[in-house]
Amino acid sequence: xxxxxxxxxAIVDDHLLFASSLEKLINSFQGFRVLFKAQHGLDLxxxxxxxxxxPDIILLDINMPVMNGFETLxxxxxxxxxxxxxxxxMDDNEMYILKMLKEGAKGYFLKDIHPKTLEKALLEVMExxxxxxxLVTNAMVNSLHxxxxxxxxxxxxxxxxxxxxxxxxxxxxxxxxxxxxxxxTVDGYRQDIFKKxxxxxxxxxxxxxxxxxMINI
Amino acid sequence: xxxxxxxxxAIVDDHLLFASSLEKLINSFQGFRVLFKAQHGLDLxxxxxxxxxxPDIILLDINMPVMNGFETLxxxxxxxxxxxxxxxxMDDNEMYILKMLKEGAKGYFLKDIHPKTLEKALLEVMExxxxxxxLVTNAMVNSLHxxxxxxxxxxxxxxxxxxxxxxxxxxxxxxxxxxxxxxxTVDGYRQDIFKKxxxxxxxxxxxxxxxxxMINI
DNA sequence: TAAAAAAACAGGAAAAACCCTGTATAATCT
DNA sequence: AGATTATACAGGGTTTTTCCTGTTTTTTTA
Numbered sequence: 079x080x081x082x083x084x085x086x087x088a089i090v091d092d093h094l095l096f097a098s099s100l101e102k103l104i105n106s107f108q109g110f111r112v113l114f115k116a117q118h119g120l121d122l123x124x125x126x127x128x129x130x131x132x133p134d135i136i137l138l139d140i141n142m143p144v145m146n147g148f149e150t151l152x153x154x155x156x157x158x159x160x161x162x163x164x165x166x167x168m169d170d171n172e173m174y175i176l177k178m179l180k181e182g183a184k185g186y187f188l189k190d191i192h193p194k195t196l197e198k199a200l201l202e203v204m205e206x207x208x209x210x211x212x213l214v215t216n217a218m219v220n221s222l223h224x225x226x227x228x229x230x231x232x233x234x235x236x237x238x239x240x241x242x243x244x245x246x247x248x249x250x251x252x253x254x255x256x257x258x259x260x261x262x263t264v265d266g267y268r269q270d271i272f273k274k275x276x277x278x279x280x281x282x283x284x285x286x287x288x289x290x291x292m293i294n295i
Numbered sequence: 296x297x298x299x300x301x302x303x304x305a306i307v308d309d310h311l312l313f314a315s316s317l318e319k320l321i322n323s324f325q326g327f328r329v330l331f332k333a334q335h336g337l338d339l340x341x342x343x344x345x346x347x348x349x350p351d352i353i354l355l356d357i358n359m360p361v362m363n364g365f366e367t368l369x370x371x372x373x374x375x376x377x378x379x380x381x382x383x384x385m386d387d388n389e390m391y392i393l394k395m396l397k398e399g400a401k402g403y404f405l406k407d408i409h410p411k412t413l414e415k416a417l418l419e420v421m422e423x424x425x426x427x428x429x430l431v432t433n434a435m436v437n438s439l440h441x442x443x444x445x446x447x448x449x450x451x452x453x454x455x456x457x458x459x460x461x462x463x464x465x466x467x468x469x470x471x472x473x474x475x476x477x478x479x480t481v482d483g484y485r486q487d488i489f490k491k492x493x494x495x496x497x498x499x500x501x502x503x504x505x506x507x508x509m510i511n512i
Numbered sequence: 513t514a515a516a517a518a519a520a521c522a523g524g525a526a527a528a529a530c531c532c533t534g535t536a537t538a539a540t541c542t
Numbered sequence: 543a544g545a546t547t548a549t550a551c552a553g554g555g556t557t558t559t560t561c562c563t564g565t566t567t568t569t570t571t572a
Binding site for chain 4: 517520535538
Binding site: 093094095096098099100101166171188189191192193196244245246247249277278279280281282284285288289295 | 309310311312313315316317318319320323383385388404405406407408409410413461462463464466494495496497498499501502505506512
């Protein structure tokens with residue numbers, strides 16, 4: 079085991095138990111070694127800046143506190159475009175997959191894959207630069223013939239707050255009170271958002287917000 | 296390392312990568328060794344019946360396909376009450392914690408705990424029979440002064456189907472059509488369920504269903 | 513099989529959600 | 543400064559949801 083020539087890996091995941099365990103697994107792969115672990119995006123940025131050694135590959139979780147996988151990936155492609163980022167999530171949500179690929183991820187895996195698959199993927203990413211599982215290619219193909227609504231619509235602060243409050247049992251009138259706005263204004267937000275996202279009613283909005291992790295359960 | 300006297304552990308988790316990694320971690324703990332892994336409850340039952348050796352401890356995930364953690368724990372307490380079951384989840388949802396403890400779990404951990412904590416917990420469970428983290432004791436204390444609605448209300452088939460459909464963009468009339476029932480009957484379901492769960496409106500029902508994993512996002 | 517319980521269904525009414533169109537005001541740009 | 547654009551807000555109507563109180567029908571149980 080030539081430690082010097084090993085490909086180095088960083089793990090970014092808030093589940094310490096998972097990260098620590100995965101570290102052991104990866105260190106048991108020939109030719110790979112975990113350089114460091116981080117709990118979330120900010121932690122990663124901090125560690126990248128205080129270390130003089132960059133990892134070859136970053137395994138990046140999506141759901142994390144403080145700074146999530148999307149934001150982190152965006153930062154990485156801007157600041158360290160040479161590092162290959164593989165997304166490692168529990169969610170097979172197609173929107174997630176497409177969003178991460180669009181941002182420049184070199185692969186997307188579910189946490190239920192077999193260790194051997196991960197090993198193969200790591201090797202392939204080092205050789206070819208990417209690894210697209212069937213999950214990923216399917217998502218890409220599907221995205222071609224289904225016209226999904228706007229992949230990443232923008233919401234301003236008020237709209238975001240409205241969406242959060244709309245996912246509670248508050249009536250729109252109560253939401254308007256909380257936001258110190260007229261009920262009519264709030265109704266305007268609702269209408270704009272419904273049109274932007276192609277929704278029929280409030281339940282659709284709640285499901286949308288959940289799918290896109292705009293709120294936590 | 297006396298393999299014969301090691302305490303044995305079974306891991307039940309559908310995330311193969313996590314399970315395999317955790318296995319390596321636990322095998323590195325002194326005095327513990329992973330006997331086998333299962334992907335979900337049914338798989339566990341199968342393996343318990345085909346092996347002549349029972350594990351001392353089972354680490355049980357909650358969110359799993361086929362047979363989830365709640366159902367699995369119920370089966371275990373009925374069929375193998377001597378096995379100590381520790382719940383290992385990503386959700387700090389208080390309802391989850393209480394439900395699992397009520398069913399007889401000897402502990403409840405989040406996946407973001409430190410490996411050392413897990414090791415300590417495993418040791419303590421073997422010595423004292425249980426390990427209650429701060430998370431768990433807090434949940435228990437809170438449950439004393441807040442009168443949560445019915446911890447585990449029962450729903451019949453129609454109610455369950457109604458709840459699932461209510462989490463979509465369908466109107467109640469459309470739901471009634473789908474269920475081949477009168478809209479008034481469906482409205483009766485709604486009213487009963489709202490009262491049973493203390494809900495104000497449909498969004499509340501959607502959030503309830505999500506918190507209790509009655510539907511998937 | 514008669515009584516009790518549960519499930520299906522109704523009438524009717526108030527509240528909330530939904531939808532369209534239009535105006536005043538504030539912010540931004542040329 | 544004047545034009546453009548975005549934001550806040552209104553009027554007013556339709557649909558859906560929510561809620562209350564019943565009756566009829568079916569199923570369960572004694």
